[in-house]
Amino acid sequence: MTAITLDGLTKSYDATDMDDIPDNEIVAVEDVDLEIEDGEFLVFVGPSGCGKSTTLRCIAGLEDATGGEIRFGETVVNDLRPRDRDVAMVFQNYALYPHMTVRKNISFGLRLSSALTTPEIDSRVTDVAEMMGIEDLLSKTPDELSGGQQQRVALGRSIVREPGIFLMDEPLSNLDAKLRAEMRTEIQELQNDLGVTTVYVTHDQTEAMAMGDRIAVLNDGLLQQVAPPEEIYRRPANEFVAGFIGSPSINFFDVSVDGQTLTAPSGFSYELEDHSVEDDTVRLGIRPEDLTIEEGGDDMTVTVVEKMGNENFIYGTVGDVEVVARTPVTVRPEPDQRVGISFAESAMYLFESETGAAIKTKTDEIEPQAAQF
């Protein structure tokens, strides 16, 4: 049960030591400040190579931070070995020891770094196995287990140590979709029960939205935004966050603003009620579900209609911009048909075209009955 503080965390690789990398220095994580509360479930998300795994590995002690401080509670842990940090980690490929039985896999860490006697270790392993529902597998080796079972063993291995912090590096990405959804809730329940601070890395924004108390979005080694899922979705700090979160992705248009009139090069224009936007060119963002398709208009050429059963995804082009709208099943235009599009100003995002910083985000209210639940 530990809070984590990252204070200007930086990790760069000095490649002069290494043979394989041509450049001299590669910055993987740059100046990340972040406080993770005790018992919180924080998810790092971002595209591959954004530095999320590196950050996690710095927290784990598998990589040495090249700048900044990592504190667990009040203790600076930069110079502690992984074993001295009281953390446990779950890896993407589970990293179970192939030559050990499940029982040995789970007890290995306790035997190496705890002062527990063998009977104590045995009973702890049994408890954890019961908790994870793998008590029948204890004498098997990892190659006899299914992916889901291996995942449970990997989780059990980290729980048994009763660590202050759980670190999880894309633990679900090797599972098939159904199992992944199942394990997702299971991990959440487990974390709720144990109340252990958890840092979770994923490239899958749906997973991040579903699991995190808060989400930290990283790109190019820089922390973009840290906020609860809903805020990340509704009030992204910049264009990158808006584009990364949400599926299908948000639609972007380059538009010019002239006073109150917003004009897209493809031809459509919009009268703003808000007068405060001063930039003459900005990026306009509209989430697919906020786009309304109107028959008889002339804004968009439909290219593909994906019928999902409960909703339709309508793909098309507005000028040369590709656009997707998420509509009720009743809206089903034909390919090549010209349709109109419209959206509410409250659903609009605007970003500075130079820096990508958000100027305006969603202002529409969440419908009240949702809050009453």
Added chain:
Amino acid sequence: MSRQLLVPLLDQVRFKREQLKDRLPTLPGTPLLFLSPFFLLFGVFLAIPVFYTFYLSFFTFQGVSTEALFAIDVGAYQIMIPEMANLQYVGLDNYRRLLTDSVFYQSLLNTAIIFVVQVPLMVALALGLALVLNAAYTRYKGIFRSLLLLPVSANTVAYSAVFIVIAAEGGLADIALGAIGIPPIDWISDGFWARNLVAFMSVWRWTGYNMIIILAGLQTISPSLYEAAEIGGATKIQKFRHITLPQLKPIMLFVFVTTTIGVFKKFAEPMIVISSGGPLNETRTIVYYIWQVAFQNLELGYGSALTVALVAIIMTLSLIQFKVS
């Protein structure tokens, strides 16, 4: 019961070990620590000798002391190695001598002839066997593979002895040839046949080994290539020429390079043939000659020069084989 008693004790040992580990500093040089035993031996027994050979090739022994450092007795030869005596620098003399040394050329020629007899026969057999073992119709593949691979584990000197007994006068080889009407062959003391005997021995030993390597190469060829050719109406022989052979090229290169090195370092087989009465001049391989020069005539300097020359030859041949393919 005894195990029950042992557990607390083992636990105590474990605690002590882990406490000790905590006190040990983390070493930044862990990989070097792992590498050091290997590279210590590598440096002393491989790297130094490589350079030392080169160095020795510019010297001769001077004033052999009478005190024997070491003596061995192999058959007719009495070998005595004196204590390290003074070395005298002779510059390139050893190499000049080498250029005009007819025995050196003869032994190179012998090696080359053994190569020419051994390699085509061995590669053809190995390739043929591998093709049959790779074919879908063949049964008991595992058994055939095991049997054919067995010779590679045979002790070099011991199997040479078996071949000597089979090839000796009145031995089975003559009788088998006699049965199909061929007069007895003087396998051991006739120069031509003694060389062939050495080559045949090596074929026996290494065919299975190379077969396994070629077989692995065959199994990496994608079946879709053959299917495509079949649709195009190719015959078995066309498929072999236009698909199998080109696809096997890297594997065949490996086989040729390793075999070349193997032939050039051949020592046990000619030594056994010679010591059972084979003709020295026609059977002596280059390594055998180096051994004679160094350990019978005690000319370590000249022997080193021969070694350097041989290494140069092997490297050149390997490079040429790589270039050609």
Added chain:
Amino acid sequence: MHEKLEKEALWQFGGYGFLVAVTMVMMFPIYWLVVASTLPQSAIFAGGAGELPRLIPGRNFLANAEALAARPEVDFYRSMLNSLVIAVVYTGLALLFCSMGGFALAKYEFKYKRALFMGILGTLLLPTNLLVIPLFLLVSNMGLSNSYWAVILPWAAYPLGIFFMKQAMQSIPDSLLEAARMDGASEFQLYYRVVLPSMKSSLAALAVILFLFQWNLFLWPLVVLREGKYTIPVAISKIMSNDMIAYDQLMVASAMAIVPMFVVFILLQRHFVNGILGGAVKE
């Protein structure tokens, strides 16, 4: 269609014929060796007119073996023990050094790694027989000659071995090592509690290769060992260097050098095949 089937049958017949014929020819010397070791000398060679060497086992094996033991100039059974001790100790040491070195090369980043690796690759092409001269001087000066160590140590850093282990260990996922680090393993515990146990089949493959290499080494032991320390190949060469070779004893000695190894080899063959293929196919 009928013609095509006939052709196919012909191919198969030819293929099988070739396979069986070659296998029989290859197996014959081994069969004959076993037979000859049970025969008196007179039955190994053709005698007078029409009398053939025997092709079925006789009853002289024990007599031949006793005669072999009685030879004054070489103690063959001692040489078997020598060979065994040397090959076993050698295999153990070389496995340890090659696996440790291979682990460092495969799983750590450090300065001059590539240079070290290139140094190893450079010696792969070098026939080991050729280093005998300088090695002899070196080993003599170290006072090691005529000892087991003289045969064991020089080849314990076996370049192909470290190369092979490096290649094999690159397949160990980094995360496995990291998991062990998180579990509190020291770097050395990593090596012997995680890496070694998960490399069992590669280690077995290398062990077979190393054992055979040492078991068959001839020139170097011939140069560096004296009576009493002889290995099997040297002892057999001594038996053969007599003017009057006792062929019956020679055959017993050869059978004892070859046949037990065959048994071991058949058991471990899978590993040996993996070993040589690890060297060849990955190039």
